[in-house]
Amino acid sequence: MATLSAQRKHKVTIVGSGNWGTTMAKLVAENTKANSSLFEEQVQMWVFEEEYTIPKNSRHYNGSDKPEKLSELINKVHENVKYLPNITLPSNVIANPDLAGSCKDSTMLVFVLPHQFIARTCSQLSGKILPYARAICCTKGVDVSEKGIQLMSEAIGKGLNVYCGALSGANIASEIAKELYSETTVAYDPPPMDSRHPTPSGSPSSSQVNLINPELEPGKRSAQLTPLPNEYPPLSHENIRKLFHRPYFHVHLVNDVAGVSLGGALKNIIALGAGFVDGLGWGDNAKAAVMRVGILEMVKFGKMFFGESARTSTFTEESCGVADVITSCSGGRNFRCAKMAVERGESIGAIEEKELNGQKLQGTSTAIEVNQFLKAQGKEAEFPLFTAVFNILEGKAKPQDIPELIEPKH
Amino acid sequence: MATLSAQRKHKVTIVGSGNWGTTMAKLVAENTKANSSLFEEQVQMWVFEEEYTIPKNSRHYNGSDKPEKLSELINKVHENVKYLPNITLPSNVIANPDLAGSCKDSTMLVFVLPHQFIARTCSQLSGKILPYARAICCTKGVDVSEKGIQLMSEAIGKGLNVYCGALSGANIASEIAKELYSETTVAYDPPPMDSRHPTPSGSPSSSQVNLINPELEPGKRSAQLTPLPNEYPPLSHENIRKLFHRPYFHVHLVNDVAGVSLGGALKNIIALGAGFVDGLGWGDNAKAAVMRVGILEMVKFGKMFFGESARTSTFTEESCGVADVITSCSGGRNFRCAKMAVERGESIGAIEEKELNGQKLQGTSTAIEVNQFLKAQGKEAEFPLFTAVFNILEGKAKPQDIPELIEPKH
Numbered sequence: 001m002a003t004l005s006a007q008r009k010h011k012v013t014i015v016g017s018g019n020w021g022t023t024m025a026k027l028v029a030e031n032t033k034a035n036s037s038l039f040e041e042q043v044q045m046w047v048f049e050e051e052y053t054i055p056k057n058s059r060h061y062n063g064s065d066k067p068e069k070l071s072e073l074i075n076k077v078h079e080n081v082k083y084l085p086n087i088t089l090p091s092n093v094i095a096n097p098d099l100a101g102s103c104k105d106s107t108m109l110v111f112v113l114p115h116q117f118i119a120r121t122c123s124q125l126s127g128k129i130l131p132y133a134r135a136i137c138c139t140k141g142v143d144v145s146e147k148g149i150q151l152m153s154e155a156i157g158k159g160l161n162v163y164c165g166a167l168s169g170a171n172i173a174s175e176i177a178k179e180l181y182s183e184t185t186v187a188y189d190p191p192p193m194d195s196r197h198p199t200p201s202g203s204p205s206s207s208q209v210n211l212i213n214p215e216l217e218p219g220k221r222s223a224q225l226t227p228l229p230n231e232y233p234p235l236s237h238e239n240i241r242k243l244f245h246r247p248y249f250h251v252h253l254v255n256d257v258a259g260v261s262l263g264g265a266l267k268n269i270i271a272l273g274a275g276f277v278d279g280l281g282w283g284d285n286a287k288a289a290v291m292r293v294g295i296l297e298m299v300k301f302g303k304m305f306f307g308e309s310a311r312t313s314t315f316t317e318e319s320c321g322v323a324d325v326i327t328s329c330s331g332g333r334n335f336r337c338a339k340m341a342v343e344r345g346e347s348i349g350a351i352e353e354k355e356l357n358g359q360k361l362q363g364t365s366t367a368i369e370v371n372q373f374l375k376a377q378g379k380e381a382e383f384p385l386f387t388a389v390f391n392i393l394e395g396k397a398k399p400q401d402i403p404e405l406i407e408p409k410h
Numbered sequence: 411m412a413t414l415s416a417q418r419k420h421k422v423t424i425v426g427s428g429n430w431g432t433t434m435a436k437l438v439a440e441n442t443k444a445n446s447s448l449f450e451e452q453v454q455m456w457v458f459e460e461e462y463t464i465p466k467n468s469r470h471y472n473g474s475d476k477p478e479k480l481s482e483l484i485n486k487v488h489e490n491v492k493y494l495p496n497i498t499l500p501s502n503v504i505a506n507p508d509l510a511g512s513c514k515d516s517t518m519l520v521f522v523l524p525h526q527f528i529a530r531t532c533s534q535l536s537g538k539i540l541p542y543a544r545a546i547c548c549t550k551g552v553d554v555s556e557k558g559i560q561l562m563s564e565a566i567g568k569g570l571n572v573y574c575g576a577l578s579g580a581n582i583a584s585e586i587a588k589e590l591y592s593e594t595t596v597a598y599d600p601p602p603m604d605s606r607h608p609t610p611s612g613s614p615s616s617s618q619v620n621l622i623n624p625e626l627e628p629g630k631r632s633a634q635l636t637p638l639p640n641e642y643p644p645l646s647h648e649n650i651r652k653l654f655h656r657p658y659f660h661v662h663l664v665n666d667v668a669g670v671s672l673g674g675a676l677k678n679i680i681a682l683g684a685g686f687v688d689g690l691g692w693g694d695n696a697k698a699a700v701m702r703v704g705i706l707e708m709v710k711f712g713k714m715f716f717g718e719s720a721r722t723s724t725f726t727e728e729s730c731g732v733a734d735v736i737t738s739c740s741g742g743r744n745f746r747c748a749k750m751a752v753e754r755g756e757s758i759g760a761i762e763e764k765e766l767n768g769q770k771l772q773g774t775s776t777a778i779e780v781n782q783f784l785k786a787q788g789k790e791a792e793f794p795l796f797t798a799v800f801n802i803l804e805g806k807a808k809p810q811d812i813p814e815l816i817e818p819k820h
Contacts, residue, residue, distance in 0.1 A: 170698040181687065181813040182695030183702065250699070250817060277591065284740045285592030288580040288733040289660070292593065296727060316726035317706060323698040326736060330694045403591040407660060 007231040009037070012243065013044040013106040015121065016138075017074075017095065020173040021045070021112035022084040024138055027176070027246050028110060029090040035242045038233050041092045044106065047071040048117075049097035052082050059086065071095040087177045100128040107232060108243065109135040111156055111164075118152060122159025131226040134235055135164035136186065140264030141362065144369035146376040149305060151261040153187075163190040163225055166257050167244065168264040169319035170327040179248040185263075185320035188240050189255035191225065252318060258306040259314030263321045266301060266386075268363035269370060270294030270325055271334035272348075273389045276399035278335070279342025286403075291329050293385050293406050295322055301370075301383065334363035342399050367393055417641040419447070422653065423454040423516040425531065427484075427505065430583040431455070431522035432494040434548055437586070437656050438520060439500040445652045448643050451502045454516065457481040458527075459507035462492050469496065481505040497587045510538040517642060518653065519545040521566055521574075528562060532569025541636040544645055545574040546596065550674030551772065554779035556786040559715060561671040563597075573600040573635055576667050577654065578674040579729035580737040589658040595673075595730035598650050599665035601635065662728060668716040669724030673731045676711060676796075678773035679780065680704030680735055681744035682758075683799045686809035688745070689752025696813075701739050703795050703816050705732055711780075711793065744773035752809050777803055 012032060014025040025045040032039035051067035054060050060077045074080050074095035078088055096102035103109055103125060113121055118139065135156050143150040157164035169184030176182055233239055237253040245251040254260065270291060277286045295315055302310025315321035329335050337351045344351075348364055371390035374380045380387045388405040391397035397405065422442060424435040435455040442449035461477035464470050470487045484490050484505035488498055506512035513519055513535055523531055528549065545566050553560040567574035579594030586592055643649055647663040655661040664670065680701060687696045705725055712720025725731035739745050743766075751761045758774055781800040784790045790797045798815040801807035807815065 170695050170702075172693060172695050175693040175695045180692045180696055181699060183699040247817070248813060250813070252818075282590045283582060283585040284737040285580050285582050285585045286590055287740070288736040289591060289593040289729065291736060292580075292727070292729060292733040295732070299727075313726075316723075316732070317702070317709075319699065319702060322705070322726070322732060323702040326698040326701060327694040330697070403658060403660070407657070408662075 008229075009040045010108050010232060010235070011040045011042075011044075011106040012108045012110065013046065013103045014093075014110045014112060015046050015099075015103065015125075016112035016114075017045050017047040017080060018083050018112070018114065019177075020138065020171075022080040022087075022089070023173045023177040024110055024112050025093045026084075026087065026089050027249055028243060029093045030246060031243050033090065033092055038239055038242060043093050044096050044102040045074075045093055046099050046102040047074065047095045047097050050082075054081055069097070071097040084173075084177055099124055103129050103133075105130060107133050107228070108235070109133055109160075109162075110138060110167075111135055111152075112138040115139055115141050115152070118155055119159065122156055126160055129160060129162070131161075132228045133160070133162050134190065134228070135160065135162050136167050136188070136240075137164055137261075138167045140168055140261075141366070142261055142265040144265075144366070144373050146372050149373065151258060153257055153261055161224055165189065165240075166260045168260045168324065170323035171319075172327065176249060179246075181248050181250075183250040183252065183319040183323065184244070185252050185254055185260050185314070185318040186240060186244060187254050187257040187260040187314075187320075188235075188237060189257060190235075254311075254314060254318060256309060256311045256314040259302050259310040260318070260320045262302050262306070262310065263298060263315055263318075263324055265366050266294075266298045266370070267325045267328045268332075268334045268361070269367045269386050269389050270298075271328040271332050272338040272361075272363045272367060272393070273385055273402065274329040275335040275338025275340075276342055276389070276392060277402055279339040280399055287329065290385065290402065290406075291325055295325055297383050297385050301386075304379065304382075334361050337361055338363070347395070348393055364393055418639075419450045420518050420642060420645070421450045421452075421454075421516045422518045422520065423456065423513045424503075424520045424522060425456050425509075425513065425535075426522035426524075426527075427455050427457040427480075427490060428493050428522070428524070429587075430548065430581075432490040432497075432499070433583045433587045434520055434522050435503045436494075436497065436499050437659055438653060439503045440656060441653050443500065443502055448649055448652060452504055453502055454504050454506050454512040455484075456509050456512040457484065457505045457507050460492075464491055479507070481507040494583075494587055509534055513539050513543075515540060517543050517638070518645070519543055519570075519572075520548060520577075521545055521562075522548040525549055525551050525562070528565055529569065532566055536570060539570060539572070541571075542638045543570070543572050544600065544638070545570065545572050546577050546598070546650075547574055547671075548577045550578055550671075551776070552671055552675040554675075554776070554783050556782050559783065561668060563667055563671055571634055574667075575599065575650075576670045578670045578734065580733035581729075582737065586659060589656075591658050591660075593660040593662065593729040593733060594654070595662050595664055595670050595724070595728040596650060596654060597664050597667040597670040597724075597730075598645070598647060599667060600645075664721075664724060664728060666719060666721045666724040669712050669720045670728070670730045672712050672716070672720065673708060673725060673728075673734055675776050676704075676708045676780070677735045677738045678742075678744045678771070679777045679796050679799050680708075681738040681742050682748040682771075682773045682777060682803070683795055683812065684739040685745040685748025685750075686752055686799070686802060687812055689749040690809055697739065700795065700812065700816075701735055705735055707793050707795050711796075714789065714792075744771050747771055748773070757805070758803055774803055 029043040032041050032043055050070050052070045053067045137153040137156050139152050153164040153166045165188035167186045171184055241251050241253055273290045274287050277290050298315045299312050341348045341351045367390045370386055384406045388402050439453040442451050442453055457480055460480050462480045463477045547563040547566050549562050563574040563576045575598035577596045581594055651661050651663055683700045684697050687700050708725045709722050747761045751758045777800045794816045798812050
């Protein structure tokens with residue numbers, strides 16, 4: 001199949017243009033240019049249109065204080081002056097305020113939207129994309145409720161009736177935008193409906209199995225997928241890698257979409273726990289212990305609710321697991337605010353109020369949602385760290401109790 | 411066998427009394443007291459005798475400026491005033507300057523000596539201990555040369571003709587002495603010569619297999635071991651755990667002595683690598699990436715040279731692996747000096763000279779020894795991070811080259 005030369009190229013759209021979305025547009029556009037036999041060079045980037053006035057301290061300030069359309073500004077100065085200032089975008093990134101227009105004829109949709117915009121965006125796009133398009137979700141987090149867990153990639157896949165993989169890792173956007181070295185993990189494992197998407201040997205074909213939310217059972221979903229026409233190059237792991245890998249952004253492909261997605265959500269609970277003990281001044285041993293215990297609870301969570309499709313190694317060996325935990329527990333927002341709360345003797349709510357203008361931390365809502373879910377499953381006791389963090393947030397436990405609460409029973 | 415009541419109790423000696431040795435004596439003595447049906451309460455701590463004058467700022471200064479014997483001071487004030495000041499030791503820690511005397515009749519020898527004293531101490535002790543004594547090595551590091559790798563525990567086991575396990579983890583001694591929460595990993599897996607030392611079901615009995623140094627082949631060694639007499643309680647994982655586990659020091663038992671020992675040595679190479687990229691100001695993504703790649707090189711190293719006895723999970727899931735890497739890459743000496751070297755544009759040698767009074771970092775010698783070994787095996791290219799760190803130390807590569815040097819080949 002490698003000898004079969006494809007007549008068509010993949011068209012790629014970045015759905016989103018915030019800090020992370022614009023960073024993804026930059027690196028993807030560098031790659032479409034470098035791999036122009038596989039991809040159309042032009043990369044569309046959907047921009048939620050707004051008016052923006054270039055500030056006086058911008059290198060693009062031209063004396064005019066008139067607001068301009070953000071998409072037009074981006075295309076004029078090749079910089080997202082509002083959300084990723086001072087980073088020059090390749091000229092083949094095309095900002096487009098028309099959602100459906102930006103995705104028209106695209107075979108690869110890279111979703112980089114804030115969590116809360118995903119459902120609405122999918123419903124606006126539904127029926128307006130190629131039936132055989134594929135997607136990759138770069139938004140971290142999962143939807144957890146008492147009823148079940150829905151991965152962002154599942155929400156997109158269901159909303160658009162396409163296959164959707166996931167990208168996650170120790171990825172602070174501003175560092176990647178400056179081309180400082182980092183790594184990421186991409187999970188991509190479409191069902192074997194398309195014979196040209198072979199699963200690499202040795203890896204179990206996993207198409208995530210959600211044991212809790214049977215509505216999301218993959219057999220049902222994949223049956224409706226439209227195969228990618230033969231005139232396109234296959235969206236193999238090798239070619240997906242070519243879309244994301246850069247000398248400063250090392251990509252590792254796996255099949256475990258559930259693991260990659262869970263890592264990006266559950267790490268925020270761990271970061272709160274690490275912040276709590278660090279706030280007590282307990283030092284580096286204690287912080288590392290909380291991180292280690294947290295990684296193992298991630299592993300257990302994946303296995304318990306997603307079965308064998310969530311692989312231990314995704315959490316313990318990939319960037320989306322151990323490395324993202326490390327980065328989040330170094331200087332991440334959840335870690336810092338939890339630490340501050342303990343140091344000042346204030347509640348997390350008070351810290352959110354003062355330090356984040358009342359914006360909520362991702363970790364606090366994830367900890368609460370995950371606890372509701374575990375409680376409904378009768379599994380709280382099997383996740384002592386996640387449960388301890390929840391109880392500390394609720395004022396029912398103290399950070400000092402963590403060692404006793406997470407001590408293995410013998 | 412649990413119903414068989416033992417007539418004799420285990421006597422425990424701590425061989426060493428530095429910062430870490432005294433900390434171990436403290437926690438072990440707390441445990442012998444708490445488990446006095448298994449262990450004799452008194453814990454001997456061998457002290458390398460020296461004269462010491464209590465400084466004026468000590469809480470034990472009594473107006474006399476006359477030097478006293480350190481062992482006598484420790485027994486008088488229940489504090490190792492020189493090596494672990496301001497920490498009160500339980501009164502059942504007995505400092506003893508007589509090496510053979512301190513180990514007489516002991517069934518459990520806990521070695522906590524600096525690397526360079528182990529061989530000499532074992533030769534002094536040889537023939538003077540109970541033939542059925544067992545040992546645990548708490549000294550980190552391994553002896554690596556072109557010829558092969560010898561674990562500290564192997565050196566002790568061979569030197570004394572006893573079985574020796576290993577204890578290692580994210581364990582900064584001063585934090586543990588203050589009873590701040592931490593975890594550790596104990597590897598204990600004597601050959602099945604003694605039917606009362608069952609290997610927990612599910613774990614492969616591993617008695618480490620050193621593929622490189624056939625002299626250390628375990629069959630040969632274990633054949634000469636003397637079984638523990640029946641009148642002692644078995645040295646099962648459960649009972650070993652009772653000797654080390656504290657509410658502030660959580661112990662996890664494994665069988666993988668090789669993995670536990672390698673973790674404590676190889677992490678120092680990783681800490682240098684992490685320090686190099688952090689010194690460049692590359693941020694948290696890059697540092698986490700180097701740590702992750704390093705953990706995977708540890709896994710590979712264990713598998714390649716110790717076979718299946720070195721388990722992946724020891725490195726990726728235990729305190730002696732991932733957690734020790736995290737702690738060492740947070741504020742450890744190797745990390746800090748490597749970072750400083752890059753920030754100041756100086757060699758590591760110059761930093762060792764200025765910051766450590768010429769004392770050598772453990773990481774630099776380990777990196778050099780491991781490289782000699784890998785070169786002799788023709789395996790340098792399979793450990794790109796370890797090799798990159800060595801080449802940077804040698805001035806043959808720059809920290810900036812790390813991403814390219816460790817990029818997986820596709």
